[in-house]
Amino acid sequence: MVRIAEVRFAGINVTPKTNWSFVEVRTEDGRTGTGECTLANHEAALEVEIARLDAALRGADARDRNAVTRVLVHAPAGLVRHAAVSALEQALWDLAGQEVGVPIWRLLGGRLRGRVVLYANINRGVAERVPAGFAAAARRAVDDGFTAVKLAPFDPFVWEDAAEPAQRAAYAQGLERIAAVRDAVGPGIDVMVDCHWRFSAGGAAALVRDVARFDLHWLECPLAEANLAEIRRIRSMANDRGMRLAGAETLAGLAGFAPVIAAGAYDVLMPDIKYCGGHEEMRRIAALAQVHGIEIAPHNPTGPICHAHTVQVCATIPNLGRLEVQFGETPLFFGIAAGAVPAISGGAAPVPELPGLGAGLAEGVAAERPWRPMGSPWLDPRLG
Incomplete structure (x- = not known):
């Protein structure tokens, strides 16, 4: 069993108009898998949703992707929920490849x-x-x-x-x-x-x-x-x-x-x-x-x-x-x-x-460049 120790959110500011958002899944044996959930102007909601996943999945087996990453089209949190689950699934595949020493493909x-x-x-x-x-x-x-x-x-x-x-x-x-x-x-x-x-x-x-x-x-x-x-x-x-x-x-x-x-x-x-x-x-x-x-x-x-x-x-x-x-x-x-x-x-x-995956986030980068609210987003809010 490969137990999940933590599911954590990392939001990073990269330009005056752009944040990128990520999920890191850490296992009890010390490995980290990484996924991306960038959804412009919804970083705070993503952080809350990923905290909910963290509370629900600590101690779960990281190899049980089918059990923990099911996509429900009618999910109440909508695209925020789908982004969080999609990033979780990515991170679990990263861990799976690391475990057996082969790339995800x-x-x-x-x-x-x-x-x-x-x-x-x-x-x-x-x-x-x-x-x-x-x-x-x-x-x-x-x-x-x-x-x-x-x-x-x-x-x-x-x-x-x-x-x-x-x-x-x-x-x-x-x-x-x-x-x-x-x-x-x-x-x-x-x-x-x-x-x-x-x-x-x-x-x-x-x-x-x-x-x-x-x-x-x-x-x-x-x-x-x-x-x-x-x-x-x-x-x-x-x-x-x-x-x-x-x-x-x-x-x-x-x-x-x-x-x-x-x-x-x-x-x-x-x-x-x-x-x-x-x-x-x-x-x-x-x-x-x-x-x-x-x-x-x-x-x-x-x-x-x-x-x-x-x-x-x-x-x-x-x-x-x-x-x-x-x-x-x-x-x-x-x-x-x-x-x-x-x-x-x-x-x-x-x-x-x-x-x-062969890649992850640089150590400490989320703390060095924390996400920030965007006063002037790329898209009119009516467009999504």
Whole structure:
């Protein structure tokens, strides 16, 4: 028996607008497994939820993942609960690999590839949020070896306020940002656009028509997943114009993804290992998606532990596209970590060979850089 001694929360501030959140599971034999549960502006709730897990799981067997990490779509704490459980599951896999001396992917049945192709999410690396600022960030990513870049160009637009002149100007500027990135990277680079659920159904239809000239690889999360019929209609419009539709980054569990898959809502599903339930649940989601001919491109724009875990599971998924990675947000991506975090440059990440995850948090970093409330979050609170 491998008894859990402690489940603890670690929130770390990495930029004036970004905290990353983690779970560390310590066992009585002195080992530590690490998972990531970053959920912007919900650090205090995560800390409370993980304290509840700590009280419930002390003395439990760390090998009993099936018993302690079940995903309940109707969980009262919602995405906070799912993030905490997903990070716990990650940490337990880390411990399992450490125990037998093999990487996580080996315990998941073996890898299908030795490297995972990446795309660069440049959004939070853009300080000057003008078209030229987005273009410069995109060029830096291409110069670093990426063959695909993603931007989120429409802040501060929200469809509920679309009648206001300032919102119309924000939409127009969003199109200018996309045009600048397309011109900067040229025709040989894939460009993806993340909409962060900013549009109504009618607005999303107009958006598809307006962005068709930019030869996008995909359009992501144009509207909330509550209306699958409208998302399916938008997908059809996008496909007719040579674009894929991508989304579902905040859903949890196979039960959360199954209706989306059945509805044919997306060409590309983006489960996030921080929210979907962890390694095994992501693999179940990917398997169901494969049956329906749907590609998996996991959501992964946060910290180094999420990245390291997602590379491990991506090594085992047949219907994998590119994996997202944050680009240019902060050098602390590597600075807060210990061990070997897979690369985020050169357009691909090697699949690790070290036991377990092969990475963790640097000693004392959570105390040195404690999380702090964000007065100016990246997203309008109405968007999640």
